[in-house]
Amino acid sequence: MDVASLYRNAASGLPFSLEILPPNRGLGLDNIHDFFNSLDGWLPAFVSVTYHQAHKIDRINEHGQMEQIWNRKKPGTLGVCAMLKFQYGLDVIPHVICGGFSKFESEDFLVDLDYLGFNHVLALRGDPNKTEPHFIPHPHGNTYANELVEQIVDMNAGKYLEDVSEARATNFEIGVGGYPEVHAEAHDLDEEVANVKRKIDAGASFVITQMFFDNECFYRFEEACREEGIDAPLIPGIKVITSKQQLTVLPEIFGTSIPQHLIDEVNACETDEDVCQVGIDHAVQQARALLNHGVVGVHFFTMNNSLVFNQILRAFQG
Numbered sequence: 001m002d003v004a005s006l007y008r009n010a011a012s013g014l015p016f017s018l019e020i021l022p023p024n025r026g027l028g029l030d031n032i033h034d035f036f037n038s039l040d041g042w043l044p045a046f047v048s049v050t051y052h053q054a055h056k057i058d059r060i061n062e063h064g065q066m067e068q069i070w071n072r073k074k075p076g077t078l079g080v081c082a083m084l085k086f087q088y089g090l091d092v093i094p095h096v097i098c099g100g101f102s103k104f105e106s107e108d109f110l111v112d113l114d115y116l117g118f119n120h121v122l123a124l125r126g127d128p129n130k131t132e133p134h135f136i137p138h139p140h141g142n143t144y145a146n147e148l149v150e151q152i153v154d155m156n157a158g159k160y161l162e163d164v165s166e167a168r169a170t171n172f173e174i175g176v177g178g179y180p181e182v183h184a185e186a187h188d189l190d191e192e193v194a195n196v197k198r199k200i201d202a203g204a205s206f207v208i209t210q211m212f213f214d215n216e217c218f219y220r221f222e223e224a225c226r227e228e229g230i231d232a233p234l235i236p237g238i239k240v241i242t243s244k245q246q247l248t249v250l251p252e253i254f255g256t257s258i259p260q261h262l263i264d265e266v267n268a269c270e271t272d273e274d275v276c277q278v279g280i281d282h283a284v285q286q287a288r289a290l291l292n293h294g295v296v297g298v299h300f301f302t303m304n305n306s307l308v309f310n311q312i313l314r315a316f317q318g
Contacts, residue, residue: 001091001119002173002205002206003046003120003173003175003205003206003233003235003296003297004206004233004296004297006045006046006091006297007045007296007297008296009045010043010044010045010297011043012042012043012044014042014313014316014317015045015291015296015297015298016044016045016287016297016298016299016300016316017044017045017046017047017048017235017297017298017299017300018044018046018047018048018299018300018302018309019047019048019049019050019237019299019300019301019302020032020035020047020048020049020050020080020084020302020304021049021050021074021303021304022049022050022052022074022075022076022077022079022080023074023076024073024074025073025074025075029080029083031304032080032083032084032304034306035302035304035305035306035309036084036088036090038306038310039306039309039310039313042313043089043090044090045091045297046090046091046092046093046120047084047090047091047092047093048092048093048094048095048122048208048299049077049080049081049084049092049093049094049095050074050077050095051077051094051095051096051097051126052073052074052077053097053099053100053126053127053129053130077094077095078094078109078112078113078116081094081113081116081118082116085116085117085118091120092118092120093118093120093121093122093175094113094118094121094122095121095122095124096109096110096113096121096122096123096124096148096152097124097125097126097148098124098125098126098137098138098141098142098143098144098145098147098148099125099126099127099128099129099135099137099138099141100126100129100138100141101138101141101142102138102139102140102141103140103141103142103151103161104140104161105138105141106141106142106148106151107151107155107160107161110152110155110170110172111170113172114155114170114171114172118172119171119172119173120172120173120174120175121152121172121173121174121175122174122175122176122177122208123145123148123149123152123174123175123176123199123204124145124148124176124177125142125143125144125145125148135185145176145177145199146195146198146199146201146202147202149174149176149199149202149203149204150202150203152170152172152174152203153174153202153203155169155170155172156169156170156171156172156203157169173205173206174203174204174205175204175205175206175207175208176196176199176200176204176206176207176208177207177208177209177210178192178196178207178208178209178210178221178225178234179192179209179210179221179255180209180210180212180217180218180220180221180236181210181212181217181255181256181257182255183195183210183255184255189220189221189224190224192221193221193224193225193228193230194228196225196230197225197228197229197230200230200232204232205232205233206232206233206234206235207225207230207232207233207234207235208235208237208299209221209234209235209236209237209299210237210254210256211237211238211239211250211254211256211301212236212237212256212257213241213256213257213258213259213262213282213286214257214258214259215236215286215289215290215293217257218234218236218290219293221234222234233295233296233297234295235295235296235297235298235299236286236290236295236298236299237299237300237301238283238286238287238290238298238299238300238301239283239300239301239303240276240279240280240282240283240300240305240308240309240312241258241262241266241275241278241279241282242272242275242276242279242303242305242308243272243275244266244267244269244275247263247266247267262278262282265278265282266278266279276308276311277311279308280308280311280312280315283300283312284312284315284316287312287316300312
């Protein structure tokens with residue numbers, strides 16, 4: 001089933017999907033169980049699950065000396081995906097990233113996903129490692145998302161990195177990322193759209209965008225994509241502002257702009273609860289306008305916050 005059909009056939013009738021983060025190392029799945037158990041039976045069109053690069057951390061070894069080791073703060077993407085699929089009966093779209101992986105490791109992960117019956121993946125280059133000034137690919141890995149897309153397309157054709165006689169073809173529908181306000185490494189919207197087209201031409205069939213807070217940014221991005229012949233579904237990504245700190249953090253990390261009226265409303269709040277309500281109201285308005293515009297569905301970056309997302313659900317269910 002293609003992604004547009006997942007939205008159309010959503011059991012709740014609401015064309016919403018969610019992004020979930022694996023828990024930090026050692027914390028277990030209680031938070032994710034609490035999230036989905038609190039939705040009172042509401043089922044999203046699908047859930048995407050993020051994947052995170054390992055990075056170097058300092059620690060003192062048994063000899064009292066400082067050393068650096070590789071650590072993945074949020075392991076467990078595959079386990080979370082499997083749990084959501086088999087325990088909750090959800091359609092799940094795992095993230096597959098270039099960063100930190102050789103092509104063989106990517107292939108192994110995709111083989112596991114295929115064996116578990118996952119039919120969709122989101123192919124991303126991934127963010128730079130926290131300890132690196134810019135993205136540095138694995139020496140034997142994919143450098144760009146379009147290369148990862150090509151590798152998955154090869155597997156869909158039964159072509160693996162090593163010659164395999166009578167190889168079994170996978171059947172992944174491939175999604176990719178898009179940046180309505182332009183990726184930090186793209187010079188302008190034209191270059192951003194060219195990058196999206198490169199990924200679509202490589203074999204991707206849908207796009208989930210980075211967060212934005214002004215729908216006009218999405219409309220400009222959509223228009224530019226359509227002018228370049230990109231007819232794949234463009235799924236807008238929405239995040240709720242939940243703290244005043246995010247007014248500076250989100251633009252710094254993600255390069256997104258925040259409308260002045262939203263900044264003023266957030267700064268006028270006296271409590272975190274007030275900030276959340278302003279953020280929820282804005283996200284609901286965004287989602288309503290986007291759906292009225294004709295998008296196939298809306299993807300919410302939940303940060304595993306069920307209290308906030310439940311208020312969004314109630315706004316639409318009411």
